Amino acid sequence: MSGGVRCGICPHGCVLEEGRAGFCRARRNRDGVIRDDNYGLVTSLALDPIEKKPLRRFFPGSKILSVGSYGCNLRCAFCQNYEISMASGGQADAAYVSPEALVRKAAELRPAGNIGLAFTYNEPLVGYEYVYDCAKLSKERGLKTVLVTNGYVNGEPLRALLPLIDAMNIDLKAFTEDFYRKIAGDLETVKRTIEQSAKACHVEVTTLIVPDENDAPEEMRGLSRWLSSLDRRIPLHVTRFFPRYRMTDRGATSVETICALSEIARESLIHVYEGNC
Numbered sequence: 493m494s495g496g497v498r499c500g501i502c503p504h505g506c507v508l509e510e511g512r513a514g515f516c517r518a519r520r521n522r523d524g525v526i527r528d529d530n531y532g533l534v535t536s537l538a539l540d541p542i543e544k545k546p547l548r549r550f551f552p553g554s555k556i557l558s559v560g561s562y563g564c565n566l567r568c569a570f571c572q573n574y575e576i577s578m579a580s581g582g583q584a585d586a587a588y589v590s591p592e593a594l595v596r597k598a599a600e601l602r603p604a605g606n607i608g609l610a611f612t613y614n615e616p617l618v619g620y621e622y623v624y625d626c627a628k629l630s631k632e633r634g635l636k637t638v639l640v641t642n643g644y645v646n647g648e649p650l651r652a653l654l655p656l657i658d659a660m661n662i663d664l665k666a667f668t669e670d671f672y673r674k675i676a677g678d679l680e681t682v683k684r685t686i687e688q689s690a691k692a693c694h695v696e697v698t699t700l701i702v703p704d705e706n707d708a709p710e711e712m713r714g715l716s717r718w719l720s721s722l723d724r725r726i727p728l729h730v731t732r733f734f735p736r737y738r739m740t741d742r743g744a745t746s747v748e749t750i751c752a753l754s755e756i757a758r759e760s761l762i763h764v765y766e767g768n769c
Contacts, residue, residue: 518563560613
């Protein structure tokens with residue numbers, strides 16, 4: 493495109509002409525600057541157990557105010573939250589909540605066990621500026637900030653954000669480039685995000701097991717060995733797929749498969765959790 497501006501948040505590097513939105517549907521060229529069009533537009537807000545993120549080894553037993561917007565920079569056919577992740581601004585049922593109001597609400601919920609904010613439900617990093625502004629205020633108030641992310645982000649914006657982040661759950665959706673090509677991402681970017689983040693904050697990893705897609709024992713063996721090369725103590729959540737969105741052509745992952753793959757992961761990792769069993 494002529495006269496476009498390149499977005500630097502993720503490897504898609506969308507070049508956007510004035511008024512155009514990127515692949516994620518949440519970032520747009522406005523007056524020659526790429527901005528998060530979903531800034532402060534909240535589609536979901538709930539006080540959740542921290543274990544639901546899932547984070548099992550970060551302030552267990554606590555709660556966290558979980559917030560979502562709209563948009564995503566991957567295209568998973570099995571997305572569990574596609575109503576918001578695949579929505580654009582005109583489609584999303586959202587209300588504006590300023591960073592100040594959101595952090596104030598989080599602080600007010602401390603007596604209910606709240607430790608801070610979790611950006612989740614859709615891909616939070618497509619709303620990078622809002623996450624950054626909220627995380628900065630959250631740290632000033634002594635609250636924790638958590639990201640639940642697909643990890644498909646460029647190194648520079650990630651490095652700028654990490655000093656404000658206390659914990660992350662990062663999706664490692666598979667351990668093959670072929671799988672990531674199907675969802676419009678790449679494995680090496682996500683691996684780099686995990687490696688970089690694990691040096692800066694508490695990190696747990698989730699792998700959703702999709703039948704006939706990423707359920708091979710050798711793939712789990714490779715994934716868990718690589719993760720253990722960073723730190724054997726990084727928790728891995730091995731979770732079940734359920735038919736959803738554009739992938740209703742197969743049944744849910746069997747509990748037996750989850751258990752078998754979890755045992756393989758335990759050959760390399762200390763903390764392995766079986767999700768949705």
